Amino acid sequence: MTDSEERETPAQDDAKKARARRLAALRGAERILGMHGVDTTIGERLAALTDAAWTVAEPGRDGDLYGDGIVADLEERVARLLGTEAAAYFPTGTMAQQVALRCWAGRTGNATVALHPMAHPERHERGAFTAVSGLRTVHPTTEPRLPNADEVRDFAEPFGALMLELPLRDAGYVLPTWDELVSVTEAARERDAVVHFDGARLWETTTHFGRPLDEIAALADSVYVSFYKTLGGLSGAALAGPRSFVEEAKTWRHRYGGQLFQQFPAVISALVGLERELPRVPEYVAHARVVAEALREAFAEAGVPWVRVHPEVPHTHEFQVWLPYSSEQLNEAAVTQAEETKTSLFRSWWEQGPPGLSVTEVTVSARGLDWTADDVRAAVADFVARIPGTA
Known part of the structure; x- marks a missing residue:
């Protein structure tokens, strides 16, 4: 393989930098609707797993x-x-x-x-x-x-x-x-x-x-x-x-x-999830419905010309939001909001369907339970004001 073949393209380099910036903003956020395992560092993940492991496994047990x-x-x-x-x-x-x-x-x-x-x-x-x-x-x-x-x-x-x-x-x-x-x-x-x-x-x-x-x-x-x-x-x-x-x-x-x-690290993490997360999932689903309604109302109040929260009443604790802007505009607003206010409302957007129509997925989990409907509305108002080219 030649040096030119190993070298990243400008688009790949831009995508890597954008992802790194987004992860840094997510990790630095003090308020977020839902965190994913990939949002944390290796050290943070290992520390959390070690802390929880002995609630589901005996330390002296054979692997x-x-x-x-x-x-x-x-x-x-x-x-x-x-x-x-x-x-x-x-x-x-x-x-x-x-x-x-x-x-x-x-x-x-x-x-x-x-x-x-x-x-x-x-x-x-x-x-x-x-x-x-x-x-x-x-x-x-x-x-x-x-x-x-x-x-x-x-x-x-x-x-x-x-x-x-x-x-x-x-x-x-x-x-x-x-x-x-x-x-x-x-x-x-x-x-x-x-x-x-x-x-x-x-x-x-x-x-x-x-x-x-x-x-x-x-x-x-x-x-x-x-x-x-x-x-x-x-x-x-x-x-x-x-x-x-x-x-x-x-x-x-x-x-x-x-x-x-051997598979015990992944298996222990699964047992921890069954023990700690599974009982809370109905609570997440219920609150996702509060968040979804507040999002829909807030975008209408902010004067966004068209918005869709789908399903209108979420079936699970995860759902979609659609807005009539490019993914570039919305991703810039999302990451800037997280960087400057330490509040992360949306993770990332991508364009789907006609040009200029973008979608994101919202997940409401443990850290999102503290959000009231008013908190969601305030975050939406701030997010909309940050969308480039809409002032």
């Missing part, structure tokens, strides 16, 4: 070896939470779902998976289902919501598995109603298809559905959950379902390279 010990403890806990016979720990959700759908394809004799085109495997995994596992994907709907029962029941070709992402993140963290979810799973089974839940953020759905996790999971034949999304773990995922299915999945986990020598 795990190829999935035993504390890894098995986490698997048993997830199975109990989801009401399934068993669960298997995976280093990534991408691998977990590859394995799940591959196993179901072998059991049903049909390698076609019906899912939404906005689902994570379609949008963010570089065609991994087809490239790695020989699966074929079809889309019962292209609407920015999960498919309904009629769309599943009347789809023009057979499929072996229906995969539902709960919530559908790229559409705005949206969920169906409970009755709609029941109906769509029943429609899949009428077609002799199994149902798999991409439940990376399943932890967030109990408030919207008004049901506990095990009752939600019971609608599916298998469920994947993430430990770093929602729960704040370092990494990792679990695949839950019938015992024979999970045992088969563990075989494929080994074949896919997921039988790691």
